[in-house]
Amino acid sequence: MNDKIDFPQTDLYINGGWQAGADGERFDVINPATEEVLASVASAEIADADVALDAADAAFADWAQRTPRDRSIILRKAFELMSARLPEFARIITLENGKATGDAMGEATYAAEFFRWFSEEAVRADGLITHAPASGARIIVQHKPAGIAVLVTPWNYPAAMATRKIAPALAAGCPVILKPASETPLTMLALMPLLEEAGVPPGVVQVLPSRKSGPIVDHLLHDPRVRVVSFTGSTGVGRTLLRSAADQVLKPAMELGGNAPLIVFEDADLDVAVTGAMQAKMRNLGEACTAANRFYVHEDIAEAFTKKFTEAMAALKVGNGLDDGVDVGPLVNASTRDKVAEFVDDAIAKGAKCVLGGQRPNGKGFFYPPTVLTHVPQNANCVHDEIFGPVAAIQTFTDQDDVIARANDTEYGLVAYVFTENFKRGLQVCEALDYGMTGLNRGLVSDPAAPFGGTKQSGLGREGGHEGIKEFTETQYISASW
Structure with missing residues (x-):
């Protein structure tokens, strides 16, 4: 290096x-x-x-x-x-x-x-x-x-x-x-x-x-x-x-700004959903307005999804971005890192469980590890504001109308992500989501040939x-x- x-x-x-x-x-x-x-x-x-x-x-x-x-x-x-x-x-x-x-x-x-x-x-x-x-x-x-x-x-x-x-x-x-x-x-x-x-x-x-x-x-x-x-x-x-x-x-x-929901239905292909979730969450360390901010996973597959997703997050190597094999570099500055840490601490204090990461490392550089939170309560600050870092906040759902309402319950409307093997349902949910862009079984929507932008705030x-x-x-x- x-x-x-x-x-x-x-x-x-x-x-x-x-x-x-x-x-x-x-x-x-x-x-x-x-x-x-x-x-x-x-x-x-x-x-x-x-x-x-x-x-x-x-x-x-x-x-x-x-x-x-x-x-x-x-x-x-x-x-x-x-x-x-x-x-x-x-x-x-x-x-x-x-x-x-x-x-x-x-x-x-x-x-x-x-x-x-x-x-x-x-x-x-x-x-x-x-x-x-x-x-x-x-x-x-x-x-x-x-x-x-x-x-x-x-x-x-x-x-x-x-x-x-x-x-x-x-x-x-x-x-x-x-x-x-x-x-x-x-x-x-x-x-x-x-x-x-x-x-x-x-x-x-x-x-x-x-x-x-x-x-x-x-x-x-x-x-x-x-x-x-x-x-x-x-x-x-x-x-x-x-x-x-x-x-x-x-x-x-x-x-x-954005506050992107990522919805995983019970019939989703787990491998596709985990791969897409990793792209949507960890592209650019989560420092993106398009980053998945709120994970809504159907209760029937929440345990299996969380296990596979956490394993994928744990496999990421943290370090100087110039080093070989590094997947996760530092956040851009101390204030961004500290804000991410505050989101995690707040969620845990309100009842969330940290199953990976959650501790700021010692030493030089504005690093924060890939972090997975489960049982995130609705009143956690990270549910309502952009995390802008490598933290996944997972909630569960059982009802389609309920999860659409929860996903739309934000002033933001930039991008959302939906994972389901039922293409008809996928399109219906995409149309019901009040977002300028939606990824259907995809964790990446940005493309020079596509119109990028959002609704609401x-x-x-x-x-x-x-x-x-x-x-x-x-x-x-x-x-x-x-």
């Missing part, structure tokens, strides 16, 4: 070049496995945001007027370049985020796919010409670039959550200003030379790391040249950004799929006669 690496790009990226920042302030990025400093990164100020806005504004007209094929070729080149460098990006992801190499490679691959998918969508933003039945006029509909987009991304997927926004924005013809999470800015800074090599012009993409995220983003959202805000993160922060966006009536795309709009590019366009209708 070698956790040393040079990070040549640690300044702000504005107008195709590197800038130290108006005040010269910097902040440290920490390796969560060792608690050592990886790099010192420039911290953007309001003045830097203004320079980025000017650059994006100057680049907008030319980029918007490029043909869809021109933009498509550049995005396809970005996919090819990133695909050729996946291990390099995976290593940076592991160093600043903590996830194991396998998870990091999965993220890097997923992130690159957004460039390929939206290189294809760039030439598919079809309009419409039709004949109005009543008036006889021609209805002409086209989709135009909305304008400058502000992108705010989280630390749990430092590559994928950014490319999932950058790619459709560029495909639509919009320049972007990206504010990455201060815990994990290095991945996006490393991507910028690749986008230059792919042919992205100066000013089309800016990256502004900052320890002053709130003031920077608020300032950007109050500039009249900004027309879109796309955010992935907590529901609380999303509400704050929506209030700011209201002042300029911006187009909001919000991918917010889990967000607005969709990312990926055919819908993703529409978040960065305005529909224009022309009424004409000839």
Whole structure:
């Protein structure tokens, strides 16, 4: 294992070049496995945001007027370049985020796919010409670039959550200003030379790391040249950004929190259910808004499921994500680890039984072991809030209508998981669940070709799929006669 690496790009990226920042302030990025400093990164100020806005504004007209094929070729080149460098990006992801190499490679691959998918969508933003039945006029509909987009991304997927926004924005013809999470800015800074090599012009993409995220983003959202805000993160922060966006009536795309139920019926294939549950719970150490948060297992198979699932969790190796054979790296920071520990302690104090894990290890690094809780009471905090860590909270049920009601009893509506061999029942349950996405006998729903997003307090709009590019366009209708 070698956790040393040079990070040549640690300044702000504005107008195709590197800038130290108006005040010269910097902040440290920490390796969560060792608690050592990886790099010192420039911290953007309001003045830097203004320079980025000017650059994006100057680049907008030319980029918007490029043909869809021109933009498509550049995005396809970005996919090819990133695909050729996946291990390099995976290593940076592991160093600043903590996830194991396998998870990091999965993220890097997923992130690159957004460039390929939206290189294809760039030439598919079809309009419409039709004949109005009543008036006889021609209805002409086209989709135009909305304008400058502000992108705010989280630390749990430092590559994928950014490319999932950058790619459709560029495909639509919009320049972007990206504010990455201060815990994990290095991945996006490393991507910028690749986008230059792919042919992205100066000013089309800016990256502004900052320890002053709130003031920077608020300032950007109050500039009249900004027309879109796309955010992935907590529901609380999303509400704050929506209030700011209201002042300029911006187009909001919000991918917010989740509280995903995972339902295992008595007729489920246990091997399929356990494999899916492991994917839904332990992908990215559980640090994902799509992570299974509440397990509802039918009483008839609860003992058998829990035994097999616990064995699978126990087989996972915990350690530095760069080490061979490690499945579970550290959580991203001390506060995230401590919050996970508090959820476990609270559940146990209220009557849950800990059958695996549950004890924070000693030593350096923000580690927490894979943990399985059974007999979790309804009043446990982890039932109502995202755990965001490697903890499975298992409850039981006997009645289908009851478990649907319990699964829907949350302000969130991002994703749910259902396991049953009865396909008819599976589809009926999926339709009854108030969630934007549902995995039926699958523990993984994320796909660049599918519309990602939730209902209720889990967000607005969709990312990926055919819908993703529409978040960065305005529909224009022309009424004409000839």
